[in-house]
């Protein structure tokens with residue numbers, strides 16, 4: 152019952168005035184109206200994301216208050232850019248965020264599942280089923296579904312790993328070069344996992360080349376930096392050499408206070424200049440002594456030091472930011488040195504090639520420096536081709552999501568079929584479990600199974616097919632033990648090449664069910680805003 156509330160009536164009987172404990176405009180919604188309210192919010196949200204779902208999903212153009220636009224198909228991006236005010240919708244936003252944080256993919260799936268579970272529960276509530284009965288049935292179904300996923304999981308193979316990388320990238324701008332980029336994703340994770348404890352997207356850095364197209368993207372077994380090469384005559388294309396990475400400056404420490412030096416005679420001036428030169432030589436010699444051919448530096452590099460090094464064929468690059476230094480250190484297996492005076496050969500890393508490229512035709516004052524072919528890199532870089540604007544940003548989001556999902560599949564060593572096949576199998580499994588359920592929870596279990604079928608239904612619908620026909624066909628296939636799904640054209644097939652890490656599907660199932668449950672548990676909405 153919705154309506155303005157003048158506080159809860161705490162009076163014992165008639166005649167006594169009600170005790171007013173909340174503001175006049177506060178509105179309290181109770182009973183089934185609560186769920187109606189929450190469910191309609193989730194419906195709006197699910198319908199918003201629905202057209203973006205699957206390989207034939209469309210994009211949304213997001214137009215922000217600051218005038219920036221983004222065109223995206225990424226559920227997480229859409230959700231995070233919406234200025235959500237509705238409290239129920241806020242719960243859904245945090246649900247989407249938790250799926251994105253955990254897996255990097257499956258956000259739209261989670262939203263669709265939660266929306267469908269709530270939609271189903273609305274019918275049951277109207278029939279008079281108690282929310283706790285629905286909750287019980289949903290939770291039972293979820294637990295049994297998650298344990299069943301192990302039965303349909305398939306061991307990982309190289310081909311399936313490429314399938315995982317492609318599936319997670321689908322519809323995210325990176326699709327234009329899907330095959331190339333998925334191979335790149337798998338390659339980068341394989342290289343880094345050999346030199347680190349586990350495969351992870353954090354071991355892969357992304358570099359926008361700012362030219363060409365996505366199909367020019369490539370792997371750099373090292374790092375790419377955008378910095379001006381300080382002297383034109385510096386060597387380009389250095390092969391198989393050592394690198395030093397220095398956190399601080401390569402110059403004489405400057406005075407922290409103003410000081411005046413009084414020089415009385417030309418001799419004194421000479422000796423002062425000599426002393427300064429000597430100290431600079433000391434710095435240069437410290438570097439030369441280590442045997443490094445390239446020095447990356449977080450601070451400034453003194454001009455004289457730079458020239459002395461250049462004369463000996465050593466390149467020094469100054470004022471790199473901390474992330475670049477850290478990435479370069481990981482890629483080349485070197486230690487970041489605080490002060491060059493402490494440097495030794497042990498701190499150095501190695502690389503296979505150091506090449507810089509100047510692009511005269513553009514106005515960019517920075518060169519692209521590539522440190523490549525590092526012997527055992529703990530970090531590698533994907534150089535992403537394209538103009539570096541919105542389309543590249545969207546592609547990078549896709550590559551990143553794909554890196555996350557692919558690394559999960561590598562760690563879990565098993566994958567689940569996509570295209571709605573896993574969800575169709577879950578629906579079948581819950582229906583057969585339901586047979587042995589004597590109580591009313593059985594009705595909720597059936598509703599749960601129907602909600603799972605939203606995934607193949609929306610895939611079919613977005614590909615222009617009749618969702619009901621396809622779902623019924625899938626149901627009969629599942630009954631005879633065929634794990635079938637929906638393909639790109641909305642037809643029923645064995646889902647070849649469409650794979651998900653186990654945790655993307657089980658995580659989204661759990662998150663969606665728990666969110667739906669927490670909404671069903673709400674028995675009153677008290678709104679201070681009066682809505």
Ligand SMILES: Nc1ncnc2c1ncn2[C@@H]1O[C@H](COP(=O)(O)OP(=O)(O)OP(=O)(O)O)[C@@H](O)[C@H]1O
Nearest residue numbers: 204205225226256257258259260569570637638639
């Ligand atoms: N080639 C394909 N054929 C059939 N289904 C596919 C294909 N590629 C992906 N899918 C299915 O599309 C669905 C994924 O769609 P989408 O990537 O739009 O949503 P999401 O992964 O849930 O959310 P998001 O990617 O926005 O986080 C999955 O069910 C997946 O199995």
Ligand SMILES: [Mg+2]
Nearest residue numbers: 256257318319
């Ligand atoms: Mg996806």
